[in-house]
Structures are given as structure tokens and as C-alpha cells.
Amino acid sequence: MTKAMKKELLKINDLSIAYNTPRGKLHAVRNVNLTVHENEVVALIGESGCGKTTLCLSIVQLDEDNAQLLNGEINYYKDGEVKILTQMSERDIKIIRWQEIALMFQASQSVFNPVIKIKEHFIDTVKAHDNGYSRKAIIDKSKNLLSKMQLDADRVLNSYAHELSGGMKQRALIALSFILDPKIVIFDEPTTALDVLTQRKIIDLLRLIKEEYDFSIIIITHDLAIAAELADKVATMYAGQIVENGKTEDIFYSPSHPYSYGLINAVPKLISDKCEGDLSSIPGSPPDLIDIENKCQFSPRCNFATEECFRDEPTISKVGESHFVACYNYKNVPPIRRDN
Amino acid sequence: MPSNPVDIYVNELISSHGISVEAARSRASALYALDLDMPVWRQYISYLGNLIQGNMGQSIRSPGVRVSTIIRARLPWTLFTVGSGLIISTILGIVLGTISAFKRDKWYEPIITGSASIISAIPDFLIGIFLIIFFGIITWFGMDRPLLPIQSMRGTHTMGLSIDDGFTYIRDIFAHGMFPIITYVLAQIGMWVLLMKGSTTSTLKKEYVKLAEARGLSNTKIMSKYVARNAFLPIATEFAMRMGFILGGSLIIEQLFVYEGLGLELLNAVHGRDYPVMQGILLIITACIVFSNLFAELIYGALDPRTRRGE
Numbered sequence: 001m002t003k004a005m006k007k008e009l010l011k012i013n014d015l016s017i018a019y020n021t022p023r024g025k026l027h028a029v030r031n032v033n034l035t036v037h038e039n040e041v042v043a044l045i046g047e048s049g050c051g052k053t054t055l056c057l058s059i060v061q062l063d064e065d066n067a068q069l070l071n072g073e074i075n076y077y078k079d080g081e082v083k084i085l086t087q088m089s090e091r092d093i094k095i096i097r098w099q100e101i102a103l104m105f106q107a108s109q110s111v112f113n114p115v116i117k118i119k120e121h122f123i124d125t126v127k128a129h130d131n132g133y134s135r136k137a138i139i140d141k142s143k144n145l146l147s148k149m150q151l152d153a154d155r156v157l158n159s160y161a162h163e164l165s166g167g168m169k170q171r172a173l174i175a176l177s178f179i180l181d182p183k184i185v186i187f188d189e190p191t192t193a194l195d196v197l198t199q200r201k202i203i204d205l206l207r208l209i210k211e212e213y214d215f216s217i218i219i220i221t222h223d224l225a226i227a228a229e230l231a232d233k234v235a236t237m238y239a240g241q242i243v244e245n246g247k248t249e250d251i252f253y254s255p256s257h258p259y260s261y262g263l264i265n266a267v268p269k270l271i272s273d274k275c276e277g278d279l280s281s282i283p284g285s286p287p288d289l290i291d292i293e294n295k296c297q298f299s300p301r302c303n304f305a306t307e308e309c310f311r312d313e314p315t316i317s318k319v320g321e322s323h324f325v326a327c328y329n330y331k332n333v334p335p336i337r338r339d340n
Numbered sequence: 341m342p343s344n345p346v347d348i349y350v351n352e353l354i355s356s357h358g359i360s361v362e363a364a365r366s367r368a369s370a371l372y373a374l375d376l377d378m379p380v381w382r383q384y385i386s387y388l389g390n391l392i393q394g395n396m397g398q399s400i401r402s403p404g405v406r407v408s409t410i411i412r413a414r415l416p417w418t419l420f421t422v423g424s425g426l427i428i429s430t431i432l433g434i435v436l437g438t439i440s441a442f443k444r445d446k447w448y449e450p451i452i453t454g455s456a457s458i459i460s461a462i463p464d465f466l467i468g469i470f471l472i473i474f475f476g477i478i479t480w481f482g483m484d485r486p487l488l489p490i491q492s493m494r495g496t497h498t499m500g501l502s503i504d505d506g507f508t509y510i511r512d513i514f515a516h517g518m519f520p521i522i523t524y525v526l527a528q529i530g531m532w533v534l535l536m537k538g539s540t541t542s543t544l545k546k547e548y549v550k551l552a553e554a555r556g557l558s559n560t561k562i563m564s565k566y567v568a569r570n571a572f573l574p575i576a577t578e579f580a581m582r583m584g585f586i587l588g589g590s591l592i593i594e595q596l597f598v599y600e601g602l603g604l605e606l607l608n609a610v611h612g613r614d615y616p617v618m619q620g621i622l623l624i625i626t627a628c629i630v631f632s633n634l635f636a637e638l639i640y641g642a643l644d645p646r647t648r649r650g651e
Binding site: 121 | 555565
């Protein structure tokens, strides 16, 4: 099946979200457009504070109290019907949460209630959405999922969170996210705070489970290796905007935005004949999102910037088939060297 | 022993009655049931031996009355007032603290938190004195006497009444215990409000509460199983620890309201250098603190699985 034939599942239209702070409005997400198709893995990459998490929280309407929707909407398609998530009542969105869209937070190490057993989390989740299941049916299903995540299901279910290791908690959480067969699972930094071997294992398990079930993934990460391995599509975020959006191979081998180029180049290469000394990095720091000037936000840090970049914010250009970029000089960005 | 009451008594006999040292000592030891010729360590061992059998000796000031009898007579009153004060202040504090944690954007939240901070900074004896002044001394505008007849509210109950009088008696002990109880409540409630508010607020920010929301759990479920159970942990410990100070904390308040409980008895024993009574009461207070600490540990183990031993 080609990608063009896939049905749209989630569509974010021109979404802008600001936080009300004592200093003024902080524009965390600015005019974001993003589409997630069925069975697709979308990776959101970018540095800390670029709005990735705010964007994902808004999908399930779990933003902080001081967040404010400025414009745009998020549409979710189910059985040919459109549900506008940004306009849903608290009662309706509760049904969507976890059953349709499961959002896993970054700090997976403290997402389990310390005073109740892991199995209670599974039971509570299912009962919140469908009271018809017996405890035993829920436990059986949880066991099945936990064994898929290569965990000793009985032990994990009867443990408290503090009795599990970091990697076990992360895997238990992934199992928990599939308990209601959601259509979209959002992983916010699924591998931070884990060692490299555990990261590897999590990625392998995610792939395995991806082959078995039909669902889409939105994965937030600053680990580009994970994005490269899992994602079909990559969206680069900078200063609250999606500055580049395209197929994984397009982004990784022929990035069109200087920021994507910088990010990919900043990954240290282990296998290299000649040691080139310094690691490459992107000089400078992201802009203040409270006073936004009308210019390309990346221009002060950009090697390719021209006069134009400081005058006006660039609009989206189409680079190739489903490859979009917000840059005036995208033609000047060189492809990534394939060293090995 | 500093200003040994036996020595004082012996000297008094010698100087005022002109009897010999030996005679005076034998009279003193007969009176105090002490064998003064025994070495101190043997006296101490015999005290411990008696203690194990529940015999804490006899009062020096009122010879012939056993210390245990005195404690038995005074203990219930202190337990009644300080205990009610603790329970009432904890319940009110939990309720107000939870309200102020959830309604942080309401106009009354700063009022609750602010008055809690102020009142928790006032020492309990000052609260007691204020109560006496406001209700028992000042004749408010347009009245011919103070709000409450504070003179007749002294003591633990009206003379002559007993448990057989039923409801009248219960109303009477509450009327007499009212001032100490209110003082204990006011002295502690601020601390409970602040503790509960802080604990609930910090629990609300926890990742597991946020994830429970992301999982679509109902608000009632989140509040009871995810927030309340965790927010209650420090409250339970604090409550158990405070139980230990129930008896010790009553010293000044009971004197202020002339409430004949254990604290006032201890104070009188100190004034009269009544060592056996002092020792007996201090022993009870110590035991109370030790046991409530133990209780706190047990409670914590029951509520928080992280403190349990691994199976």
C-alpha cells in the first residue's frame, strides 16, 4: 500500500498555543500543520523548549492551566466522522484519551502511583472506559501485553513502581498504553533517562509491537537515531513552528532547512576514518518566544542566512513530494555526506 | 537530689520540734516509706521493681496517696481535652487545606492560607490568654457582664456532678473543657491547613496524577486513589507523632484555665518538689511519645508500600 492511499487519522490545522506568563504571552506553538495517517510513525525532532511537548499535550487537551488556544484546530477522524478535539467537552475528551489517543509522558519513571500496584493501573484504565470487563479479563490482557514487552507479567503486575527498574517501568508503561488498543500512541521522549542498551531494547520492542498491531505513533525525541529508525515521516520543530516536514529519508539525507541540517550534522559519528576533531554544533540559542520579531527565527544562528531572512518570516515551500520547508535559501543547503 | 524534700522535712523536724537526728530520720522514713540507709542504687532498684508491678510509689505532698491513683484521676481529663483538640483540628485542617489546594484561583484561598500562617505562628498560651480576655474579662459594648462566666468554668467539672447525671454531666464537662479544647484546636489548626495544602498541591503536580488524566480516569477516581492517598501520607505521620505530645503539651494551658489534668498536676508536683509524682507523670509522657512513634512507623508501613520490607 502506498502512502498516498492511507487514510488521514489526525490533522492539526494552523494550530497556535500561547502560555500566559507574567512577562506576557509565550508563543509555544505557532501555526503548526501536521497530518498523521493510519499506521504511520511521525517523529517530532527539535531542541528542548521548541514546543514539541506543548503540541502533543494539546492533542489530548491536557495543556497546563495557563495555556491558551489562539487559533487553529485539531481534527480526529473516526469511522468517517470528524471529531474536533480542540472544541470537545471535558466529558467527551476523557473518552478519547487513552482509548483513541494514548499520550505517554516524558518522565516515565514517576508515572505510576507509588502506593498502588501496577495491576491497579491497568484495571483503573480499562474500567474508566468500559466497566463491563471483569478484573480477570483485564489481568489476562495485561499479562499478554506485558509478556510481549518481554516482562515477567505476574511479577510486574503484583509489584509497586519502586520495585521495578527504569527500563521495566518504561516497558510496563508501553504495555499499559496498548491496553485499550488506541489508534494513536504519542511517546514523549520514550528513551530519556535510560541507558543505551535499554534504549535499544525499547526501540526493538516498539518495532515488534508495531508490526503486530495497527496504530500510528507520534514520537517526540531529540535522539535522531530513534527518529531515523522508527519514523516514516519527520517533522523538525524550531521556535514553535514546524520548519521542515517530510519523509524520513528525505530529511536525513537531503535536509532542506539549515536547522535540520545542523541537527543531523551535530550527531557524532562513531565510525569515521579520520577524526575531525571538534563535534559540529549549532551556535547560539533559540529565540525568546515572548517577543517574536518578524523574521526567520533561525536566522541569527544560520550559516545560510541572507538579507531577506531578517526582513520577513519565510512561508512554506514545497521541495519535493510531501517534503515541505520554511526557508528562503533551502536550495543552498547541501545533502548530508554518507560517510560509510 | 536538689532540695531533697526528705532532707527538708528532717531538718524541719529537728529545728522546730527539737528531736534528735535519728528520731527525725526514722519518722521521715516511716512517712515516706523510704529506707534511707540503703545505698542509692538499691533504692533505685527497689523503685524499678515496684514500677514493674505498677507501683510508682506515694506522693510526698499528700502522704499515703499512691502516684498511680493521682495519675489515674488526672489522665482522663487531659486525654479528653487534648485528644478532642487534636482530632477536631486535624479534621478541620484537612478539610480547609484540601479546599485551599484545589481552589487556588479563588478569592478565599489567600484568606485561608494567610490566617493559617498567622495563627500557626501564635504560641498556644497566648491564644489561651486572648480567649480569656475576649470572652471572660472584657465587657463588650452594650452588655453588663463578659460573654462567658469564666470563673465557674474553671476545673474539669462542677463539684457534685458525676457520670450518673447523664446528659447534664456530659454538657458540664464540655462546658468546662471548652476553653482548653478551643485553645488546642486554634493552636494546631494552622499547621494542619498548611501541611495538607502543601501536600495536596505537590501531589497534584505529580506525573502519575497527570498520566491518570491522560488515561481518561474520572475525576473522583483520580482524587481518591491517586491524589488523596498520596497527599495523606505526611498527615498520617504527623498525626501519629503529635499523639505523643498529647500529654506533654498540656502544661501551660491547664494552668491557665485551672483545668485539673495531668499537666497541672505535673506543674504542682514541680512546685512542691513531689518527686515520685513528677517521675510518674514524666514516665507516662515518655511512654506515650515512644508508643506514638512506634504507631507512626506502623501506620506508614501500612499506607506506603515503599517503606515495607520486600517479600
